[in-house]
Amino acid sequence: MFYNNYDNVHGEDRWGLVGQVGDPFREERQLDLACAKCQQKPLVIAERNWMATNADHSQRYQIVVACLHCGAVDEFVVNVGREGVNSALKAGKRVPQPTDLRPQAN
Numbered sequence: 001m002f003y004n005n006y007d008n009v010h011g012e013d014r015w016g017l018v019g020q021v022g023d024p025f026r027e028e029r030q031l032d033l034a035c036a037k038c039q040q041k042p043l044v045i046a047e048r049n050w051m052a053t054n055a056d057h058s059q060r061y062q063i064v065v066a067c068l069h070c071g072a073v074d075e076f077v078v079n080v081g082r083e084g085v086n087s088a089l090k091a092g093k094r095v096p097q098p099t100d101l102r103p104q105a106n
Helices: none
Strands: 045-052 059-067 073-080
Touching: 045 073
Parallel strands: none
Antiparallel strands: 045 059, 059 073
């Protein structure tokens, strides 16, 4: 068993796991980035998969995105090695940033 310190808890994910939200890349959010296949915007975040815990105790996630127009799938990794560092899209070759997220519709 392991011990988790739930200081500054902000919510829980879809599996009921409690933790602090460290990055804004959540499922169903849209990225204002062009698709590598059809060059249309936006890309929607289809999946968010936990990969590992980094040495600075931040969580590394694989983010799978899909094009709303042609259905092409691409992916990138959030918190590569340390918090706040993202990898480039595999096919799109652009590094997604939190500023690329479209505002959430309420």
